[in-house]
Amino acid sequence: MSEINNCYNTWFGEVCLEDGLKVFRSKNLKESFQSCKNWKLPFSVKDAGMIAFGSESEYYRNLRRTALQVAEERVRKELQSDERYLISLLKALDEIDLGINLFSEKIRDIEETRESSLTEKFNQIVSDLKTFRKDLENEINSHAERIIPNVSSIAGGVITARLLEKAGSLKKLASMPASTIQIIGAEKSLFKAISRMKKGKKAKTPKHGIIFQHPYIRGLPKKKRGKMARFMAAKLAIAARIDFYGGELNEELVEMVRKKYGELQER
Amino acid sequence: MRVIKEILNNTFIVEHRDSSFLATKSRYPPFYGEKKIGDYREWKAYRSKLAAVILNGYTPSIKKDAVMLYLGVASGTTASHLSDILDSGIIYAVEYSATPFKKFLELAEERENIIPLLEDASKPENYSGIVEPVDFIYQDISQKNQIEIFSTNADLFLRDGGEGIIMVKARSIDSTSEPSEVFNFVLSELEKFFDILKHGGLEPFHKDHIFVHVRK
Numbered sequence: 216m217s218e219i220n221n222c223y224n225t226w227f228g229e230v231c232l233e234d235g236l237k238v239f240r241s242k243n244l245k246e247s248f249q250s251c252k253n254w255k256l257p258f259s260v261k262d263a264g265m266i267a268f269g270s271e272s273e274y275y276r277n278l279r280r281t282a283l284q285v286a287e288e289r290v291r292k293e294l295q296s297d298e299r300y301l302i303s304l305l306k307a308l309d310e311i312d313l314g315i316n317l318f319s320e321k322i323r324d325i326e327e328t329r330e331s332s333l334t335e336k337f338n339q340i341v342s343d344l345k346t347f348r349k350d351l352e353n354e355i356n357s358h359a360e361r362i363i364p365n366v367s368s369i370a371g372g373v374i375t376a377r378l379l380e381k382a383g384s385l386k387k388l389a390s391m392p393a394s395t396i397q398i399i400g401a402e403k404s405l406f407k408a409i410s411r412m413k414k415g416k417k418a419k420t421p422k423h424g425i426i427f428q429h430p431y432i433r434g435l436p437k438k439k440r441g442k443m444a445r446f447m448a449a450k451l452a453i454a455a456r457i458d459f460y461g462g463e464l465n466e467e468l469v470e471m472v473r474k475k476y477g478e479l480q481e482r
Numbered sequence: 483m484r485v486i487k488e489i490l491n492n493t494f495i496v497e498h499r500d501s502s503f504l505a506t507k508s509r510y511p512p513f514y515g516e517k518k519i520g521d522y523r524e525w526k527a528y529r530s531k532l533a534a535v536i537l538n539g540y541t542p543s544i545k546k547d548a549v550m551l552y553l554g555v556a557s558g559t560t561a562s563h564l565s566d567i568l569d570s571g572i573i574y575a576v577e578y579s580a581t582p583f584k585k586f587l588e589l590a591e592e593r594e595n596i597i598p599l600l601e602d603a604s605k606p607e608n609y610s611g612i613v614e615p616v617d618f619i620y621q622d623i624s625q626k627n628q629i630e631i632f633s634t635n636a637d638l639f640l641r642d643g644g645e646g647i648i649m650v651k652a653r654s655i656d657s658t659s660e661p662s663e664v665f666n667f668v669l670s671e672l673e674k675f676f677d678i679l680k681h682g683g684l685e686p687f688h689k690d691h692i693f694v695h696v697r698k
Contacts, residue, residue: 223611251609251610252611254610261615275597278597279596282599283591290600294584410658
């Protein structure tokens with residue numbers, strides 16, 4: 216390798232341009248497959264690969280096998296990540312809430328028509344579900360505190376999980392401006408407002424989306440909610456960034472949110 | 483059952499019990515709940531936008547030995563039929579999201595002409611050492627900057643004279659403007675870098691979508 220500048224990374228190893236193509240085949244294809252970042256290659260990666268593998272069929276056989284192995288591993292890793300675990304717990308929680316409501320309604324329907332020993336069993340099932348719901352919520356809270364400590368300290372586990380679900384990942388949440396975090400979950404009314412404005416009509420943009428569920432916002436009179444939501448979203452944006460870049464729990468942020476809530480309550 | 487018309491390699495309009503439908507000839511089993519009669523796998527236009535393009539009367543020529551880059555393969559509904567068509571070609575299939583890709587891998591395991599890549603199509607430099615120069619780019623990603631993504635991928639991988647099909651959903655480019663305005667904008671952007679061979683709507687199968695067929 217006389218000139219480093221003339222070498223490129225391909226999935227099967229290094230290819231250098233010096234009097235034609237010179238191929239240094241990698242010993243670990245899975246590894247080289249995952250580290251072959253370049254801009255535009257001045258040659259066809261397949262032409263170079265035919266030198267390394269001898270024939271077209273061998274080239275594609277190795278390429279396919281490596282691609283499948285890497286893809287399967289990445290999918291497994293991605294699906295098993297902590298963030299996905301939290302989101303799937305949250306989805307389970309929502310489904311269980313729906314179930315509890317639905318079942319309670321049915322029990323009432325049955326009770327109204329007849330006294331039946333069945334309803335007792337049914338009641339038992341619902342009360343078991345409620346116990347399980349509590350366990351689930353505890354798990355969401357403790358898991359959220361572990362992987363996203365700062366956001367969780369402000370918003371609580373369930374709202375944190377909901378923000379994460381809507382954003383898609385902690386990475387995305389961390390790159391969101393506070394104004395976006397403020398209205399996550401209220402997209403429909405936001406876009407409705409924007410399209411009205413475009414037509415020159417009057418419109419109000421939403422004050423809060425998911426974070427409305429927070430007792431500090433819900434617990435305030437309507438007029439003050441916007442102010443609180445704005446403040447909380449600003450702190451959440453900072454918190455998400457600390458969490459994403461691996462920072463530790465910063466109690467100051469929660470304290471500021473608490474103080475603001477206190478001030479708004481008194482006024 | 484009888485074949486009424488050949489559309490592309492392994493792609494036919496077939497008639498069965500008084501109804502006719504689009505299908506690809508395949509030795510593989512059904513993949514997404516479509517029916518299979520004999521060797522013919524129904525190609526559902528409500529599920530696959532490319533099938534909608536064909537049923538609306540336009541067939542882009544896709545050669546059976548083409549090398550294709552497919553951006554946004556999702557769970558592989560359309561790719562399963564393209565794999566039937568390109569029976570002596572290769573499909574490099576890119577998808578960013580792991581959830582649909584898991585299902586797609588079932589298809590990639592069984593089809594020898596598919597190379598699966600769990601990558602972000604907006605960062606083509608990450609797979610520049612894997613994908614060879616291609617004859618065709620098929621793009622179906624609902625993203626605001628999808629035209630830019632198409633152009634950078636075409637710059638890196640599409641050979642001169644190569645073609646591409648872009649599926650555009652008005653709402654994912656701009657959710658508040660009129661679809662026709664969005665489409666005009668998209669066409670004018672594409673015109674800067676490509677020859678536009680054909681474009682058209684996907685009604686009644688997909689609302690507020692258009693396809694654009696381009697050549698580099």
